[in-house]
Amino acid sequence: MTLYHDTIMDHYRNPRHFGCSKFKASASSSTHNPSCGDAIKMQIYIYKGKITRICFEGEGCALSIASASLLCEYTKGKLLREVQSFDEETVLHLLQIDVTPARTRCATIGLKALRQAIATL
Amino acid sequence: MNTIRDRFPFFSHNPHVVYLDSAATTLKADVALQALNEYYTSYSVNIHRGMYPLAQKADLAYHASRKKIAHFLNAQTPDEIVFTKGATEGLNLLASSLGQSLINPERGVLTSVIEHHANFVPWQQIAKKHNAPFQVALINPLTMTVREICDEFEKNITQDTAILALTHISNVTGTVLPIQEIAHRARQINPHIIIVLDMCQSVQHMSIDVQQLDIDFAVFSGHKCFGPTGIGVLYGKKSRLDNLLPYQFGGDMIYEVGLSQSSFAEAPSKFEAGTPPIAQAISLASALEFVQEIISSDCHNNLKDLRAYCVKQFEKLFPNDVVVHQSKHLDSCAIVCFTVNRCHPHDVAHMLGEQNICIRAGHHCAQPLHKHLNIPSSCRVSLSVYNTTDDIDNLMQGITRVITQLS
Ligand SMILES: Cc1ncc(COP(=O)(O)O)c(C=O)c1O
Numbered sequence: 001m002t003l004y005h006d007t008i009m010d011h012y013r014n015p016r017h018f019g020c021s022k023f024k025a026s027a028s029s030s031t032h033n034p035s036c037g038d039a040i041k042m043q044i045y046i047y048k049g050k051i052t053r054i055c056f057e058g059e060g061c062a063l064s065i066a067s068a069s070l071l072c073e074y075t076k077g078k079l080l081r082e083v084q085s086f087d088e089e090t091v092l093h094l095l096q097i098d099v100t101p102a103r104t105r106c107a108t109i110g111l112k113a114l115r116q117a118i119a120t121l
Numbered sequence: 122m123n124t125i126r127d128r129f130p131f132f133s134h135n136p137h138v139v140y141l142d143s144a145a146t147t148l149k150a151d152v153a154l155q156a157l158n159e160y161y162t163s164y165s166v167n168i169h170r171g172m173y174p175l176a177q178k179a180d181l182a183y184h185a186s187r188k189k190i191a192h193f194l195n196a197q198t199p200d201e202i203v204f205t206k207g208a209t210e211g212l213n214l215l216a217s218s219l220g221q222s223l224i225n226p227e228r229g230v231l232t233s234v235i236e237h238h239a240n241f242v243p244w245q246q247i248a249k250k251h252n253a254p255f256q257v258a259l260i261n262p263l264t265m266t267v268r269e270i271c272d273e274f275e276k277n278i279t280q281d282t283a284i285l286a287l288t289h290i291s292n293v294t295g296t297v298l299p300i301q302e303i304a305h306r307a308r309q310i311n312p313h314i315i316i317v318l319d320m321c322q323s324v325q326h327m328s329i330d331v332q333q334l335d336i337d338f339a340v341f342s343g344h345k346c347f348g349p350t351g352i353g354v355l356y357g358k359k360s361r362l363d364n365l366l367p368y369q370f371g372g373d374m375i376y377e378v379g380l381s382q383s384s385f386a387e388a389p390s391k392f393e394a395g396t397p398p399i400a401q402a403i404s405l406a407s408a409l410e411f412v413q414e415i416i417s418s419d420c421h422n423n424l425k426d427l428r429a430y431c432v433k434q435f436e437k438l439f440p441n442d443v444v445v446h447q448s449k450h451l452d453s454c455a456i457v458c459f460t461v462n463r464c465h466p467h468d469v470a471h472m473l474g475e476q477n478i479c480i481r482a483g484h485h486c487a488q489p490l491h492k493h494l495n496i497p498s499s500c501r502v503s504l505s506v507y508n509t510t511d512d513i514d515n516l517m518q519g520i521t522r523v524i525t526q527l528s
Binding site: 002003004009034035036037038060061062063103106 | 465466467468471472475482483484488491497498526527
């Protein structure tokens with residue numbers, strides 16, 4: 001099975017919620033993966049306990065961009081409470097692949113950014 | 122026809138694998154595997170102080186291995202060869218022991234920006250611990266000439282540079298550093314300087330003469346020269362090893378143990394606490410005999426041609442898509458470092474992997490170098506004697522698919 005299946009390639013080529021906003025977010029973060037220099041910025045907007053808007057930007061491999069994009073899509077509209085319980089499993093489920101240890105950091109860079117943003121609240 | 126590939130049982134298990142990751146670890150030569158197997162199946166007993174014939178056989182084999190390795194490196198005596206579990210352990214041993222006796226707030230360590238983390242972080246940390254200066258020569262392995270590289274080292278060396286730790290060949294770009302020239306200039310400025318050489322990427326490719334290179338210490342790992350994992354060599358000039366403090370304590374490294382005091386054995390035993398990797402040490406000597414064999418055959422030239430072919434194919438087939446990062450002025454050995462425009466190295470390597478082509482991507486344990494060259498990460502093809510032009514052609518086809526898939 002290829003890691004680069006259609007959904008991943010689609011989200012890599014056309015990442016959803018890509019591009020950060022100039023409006024002040026409820027929380028934001030910048031994170032990077034020192035193993036390849038990839039970096040991602042993420043912003044979340046919260047209204048009445050719900051993530052009403054989320055966006056990210058940055059550079060990375062297909063897996064990191066696709067996973068951040070899928071995660072943003074999945075996160076939008078959810079209660080902060082729910083989002084706080086997201087873990088690696090959540091992301092892998094969205095990606096529909098098994099990720100080897102060598103690629104775990106790529107697959108979870110979006111999750112790391114999201115967690116870091118939430119931690120600043 | 123018997124080819125060099127037949128000497129690597131790996132290929133009968135993996136006939137379709139295109140293995141281009143030998144800088145990470147080489148495949149294992151038949152003679153090395155036989156030596157391992159022979160020890161484990163027919164005389165797998167402990168060495169040191171065994172009075173029965175099998176123990177003596179193991180003891181002799183272990184010491185014969187040290188002798189062969191000394192010969193291979195042209196060391197003065199077998200006592201200059203210390204077995205470690207790998208290059209990383211050897212460098213940590215040196216950093217810790219030299220650090221304790223030689224460095225202080227006035228006297229520090231100089232290394233270079235191209236080093237593998239194994240020859241960088243131990244020095245950085247030991248310097249920190251002793252509040253000593255830690256300097257990094259900012260050499261550029263792609264653009265600088267021999268002279269510029271020597272000048273950059275020279276600029277950083279003073280009477281107070283206690284240790285100079287540098288690599289023989291960059292594990293990222295394959296650039297061969299002019300060690301003899303650097304050592305010569307370093308000793309002109311400071312005759313007492315201790316020179317530590319990381320030979321991880323050179324022992325499998327060239328005949329090494331530690332005396333001619335004029336270095337004090339050197340390290341390498343067995344698994345990068347067709348031998349087993351879990352074994353490495355620390356070479357040290359006899360006088361240097363004698364003055365070096367032990368690194369670990371325990372059995373076989375002592376002379377006499379009392380309730381409140383102990384005295385230590387002489388080098389190399391002083392640095393080999395506990396039961397050593399016996400099988401691996403014996404096997405390593407066989408692996409190095411194999412290296413000797415290929416160095417004296419024309420394999421070495423073939424490898425040079427193969428590397429040139431790889432670079433030429435990249436330039437011919439992907440003039441706008443692939444950038445090869447190689448030295449303009451110095452020799453490059455067995456490694457081709459490259460990036461593919463608009464394709465992340467992780468994706469390139471992963472997609473090649475899905476086609477059974479093994480290369481490596483990332484920072485190759487050389488983050489300072491990547492930052493210095495302003496390349497976030499790179500792809501690395503590393504060649505060895507078992508590679509052929511077919512492997513390179515397969516790689517090129519693989520890259521074509523990757524570019525189509527990713528763009
Ligand atoms: C130049 C260089 N130095 C040191 C090392 C560390 O070797 P080991 O991991 O076998 O200890 C490597 C291995 O990648 C290397 O290429």
